[in-house]
Amino acid sequence: MRHDDGPPATDQRTLVLNPVSGDGSHTDHVRELADAHGFDVRETERSGDAIELARTAAEEGADLVAACGGDGTLNEAVRGLWNADALPDTAFAVVPGGTGNNFAGNVGVEGLDHAFDLVETGEWRTVDLGLVRVDGGDPVPFLNSCVGGLTANASASTSSEQKDRFGVLAYVFNALQEMTAFDGLTLDITPVGGGEHWRGDAACVLVGNGRRFPAEGGTQANMEDGHLDVTVVEDYQTVDLAGEAAVHRLFGRETENITRLQATALDVTVREADPVTFSLDGELATAADLHVECRAGVLRLPVGEAYDPAPE
Numbered sequence: 001m002r003h004d005d006g007p008p009a010t011d012q013r014t015l016v017l018n019p020v021s022g023d024g025s026h027t028d029h030v031r032e033l034a035d036a037h038g039f040d041v042r043e044t045e046r047s048g049d050a051i052e053l054a055r056t057a058a059e060e061g062a063d064l065v066a067a068c069g070g071d072g073t074l075n076e077a078v079r080g081l082w083n084a085d086a087l088p089d090t091a092f093a094v095v096p097g098g099t100g101n102n103f104a105g106n107v108g109v110e111g112l113d114h115a116f117d118l119v120e121t122g123e124w125r126t127v128d129l130g131l132v133r134v135d136g137g138d139p140v141p142f143l144n145s146c147v148g149g150l151t152a153n154a155s156a157s158t159s160s161e162q163k164d165r166f167g168v169l170a171y172v173f174n175a176l177q178e179m180t181a182f183d184g185l186t187l188d189i190t191p192v193g194g195g196e197h198w199r200g201d202a203a204c205v206l207v208g209n210g211r212r213f214p215a216e217g218g219t220q221a222n223m224e225d226g227h228l229d230v231t232v233v234e235d236y237q238t239v240d241l242a243g244e245a246a247v248h249r250l251f252g253r254e255t256e257n258i259t260r261l262q263a264t265a266l267d268v269t270v271r272e273a274d275p276v277t278f279s280l281d282g283e284l285a286t287a288a289d290l291h292v293e294c295r296a297g298v299l300r301l302p303v304g305e306a307y308d309p310a311p312e
């Protein structure tokens with residue numbers, strides 16, 4: 001169990017705020033909450049800003065850096081803390097201000113007010129972080145998942161305007177459209193240090209730290225076991241393209257031709273002529289080779305009552 005006693009005893013709190021995430025209506029209320037809880041607010045202006053704002057805050061001595069936005073904003077803020085070599089000394093807090101807010105849901109953060117309440121009175125835990133090296137480059141952290149294939153393509157094709165208009169359904173619509181043209185991936189997945197090797201054609205592969213494909217117990221993965229949850233969806237051609245039922249068929253519990261693995265680290269090699277798009281918490285990268293690993297117990301953050309430290 002990685003349980004902590006409470007928030008950092010500090011006068012230096014920084015909130016990295018994405019003012020245009022979600023529908024953008026949260027900004028004024030978040031500023032009021034941040035002021036009431038002693039946060040210095042720094043707003044992003046463009047993609048990538050949250051990385052530099054979080055890094056600078058940590059280097060200037062902030063003991064707590066919060067991020068308000070969607071999963072992409074949270075990912076960028078954690079990347080900034082990682083780049084500053086500030087983890088786990090600098091704590092992190094999640095303020096859900098995006099469209100889907102998947103990671104916030106996985107750690108039990110239910111809304112804006114709830115997020116700030118948890119900073120003061122919630123349970124604090126230290127959780128794992130995923131790291132990806134793309135084509136031998138520097139490690140890049142992720143909170144929820146690293147996804148390649150059909151779902152990553154759907155994420156890449158979902159515009160801000162679609163998110164504003166349709167919310168999370170925008171991803172569903174685009175996933176259905178991608179199904180009709182997607183040819184699949186040929187992959188090698190090799191756990192480092194031994195374990196079950198997988199090779200073949202797949203619709204998508206998900207390497208999860210905080211997220212897993214739906215199974216009994218929900219989508220939250222175990223973020224405190226030092227392992228990554230790997231899910232390979234091998235067959236998409238038999239999916240009945242029938243709206244929501246198709247998505248449930250593809251990602252739900254009853255789906256056939258799914259392989260599940262666990263590993264502390266693994267290598268993913270794409271056996272395709274061209275590199276493939278992968279999504280790291282919604283942030284896109286193109287790669288032919290990935291090294292993915294779990295860095296255990298490096299991110300300290302407050303969690304809500306719905307968070308399960310050991311989900312089934």
